[in-house]
Amino acid sequence: MKRKLLIFSTALAVMAAISIKSTVDNSFVHANAAGAPIGHSGAPGELNCTSCHIGAAAATVPNWINSNIPAGGYVPGETYSILVSATDPSTNRFGFQLTAKSSSGAEGTMVLTHARAKLIGNGKYATHTSAGLTGMNNANLWNIDWIAPAAGSGTVDFYAAFNAANGDNGTGGDKIYLSSLTVEEDSSPGVGVENLNLAENSFRIFPSLVTTQFTVEFNLMTESVVGFKVVDFSGKEIKSDNLGHRSPGKGNLNIDCSDLTPGLYFLVMNNDNQQSVQKFVKK
Template identity: 25%
Template sequence: MKKSVLLFCTLLSAVWIVLSSNASGAGREQGTDRTGSPVSAGFCGECHGTGNYDPTLEIAILDGTTPVTAYAPGKKYTVQVKITAASGTPGGYGYQATVLEAKAQAQAGVLGAAPSGQRVITLGGRQYAEHTRRATSNVFEMPWTAPAAGTGTVNVYAAGLAVNGDGSTGNDSPVKNSLSLIEATSTGLSSNKILAAQIKVYPNPALEFARVEIEGNLENDQLWVNLLDVQGRILQSKSLQQPNQRSQIELDVKTLPKGQYWVQVSNGKRTKTVSLLK
């Protein structure tokens, strides 16, 4: 009897380590969305944490090698997720990503054949891209075919981990981000490039005010800062005349309902969008 109990506890411990470390992806191991999307069961940071890698996660939709902020219906692109550690040397990386319609949170477009070390799985009628094993590369790419015309704005949600590689959840550093992509109504929109600037929004989540910090060589361009809802409708719009290397602007969000929003910064030719939670 004691041997049976000991064996059960050993097996239970092994299963817990596999599930918590998600060495082969939370979708396959746990059968759940951990991207932090509106339909997710929770962010991977609820299990992983206390690490000191302080990573950032960047999402890009690539037309060849060019990042775009608008998609042409039915066109083939690449979803790129890049995890960068600000300190330390991680033992590996992992991720999970999905592309959803902003209106209905349904799957948007089709993820293609997965490269080595990655997979595409289906959960709740939605596709998810994720790692199959701990990766040494901090960049993940997956082919994606844009949805049909009339879909409207789509959102890419991704969560990532910079891990120490010991198989446990401690001392790992989770991170998440999202990207909004509008539907192109012309060829010009589909080739719109991302604004070459670093954009920070804080506090995030925000209660009353959100400060938008824009940093980069903007060549004294006039900038427009828009606050959008998840359907892509502009709720607030402000402009910056001849911005400096580092400029700031404040958005009033105290009257907005709780939820997800987008902060969009544009110089009229290039655009960059980051998420904001209320």
């Protein structure tokens, strides 16, 4: 079964590059600087950040939750990365809460990968810590590992609420955003961890924190027509190129970003009928 693979940077380089000072963060974010309270993810039946932060109604935005789960679905018991990101032109300080929900009651297990986030509610929720409030270039990123639930668990929905803090040391005027991601269970016959990705085309970008250029490393299982485009957070295409036919095997491509303004971007790689998306930050 041919499946497209959604690829994205783990963003560890981005997180390592972000300069954090918790005493400064706490002076800019009035409430919940050490994490949102349980049940504020914006999931159905739950509250979101507007219950504490006064301002406009929460805005729903796409693609603020991403993963490397293949389009064909998750493999039970396999570990994946969930990348949660936020952006707003008015601030560098963001909070979040993420949870997973399933009608079967089996949502998998979230695992921490860094000190910028923590788990609460018996591990059912991930939220920021005081060390994870400050981003850069009007964006912030958090990475959480997720162990997929047992076979037969079915569809899992991820929900997240975000607070873009305005820095007035109060609860008024902040901007609240909501985002979600739905993933299916891979129902391919005989699917298992041992054969994951053996038939997938793969792409990797490095570094994810870019100054003048970055490299795309790819591995094609079959001959493919390969192309790419770079888009900004609004979805506007900034640059693109058709690389033509590429033979099976490994290859790499250097993409110049010296002309980009600082901020969050997406690299969209296309090969035949497959598409992979990866985030990077131009500093």
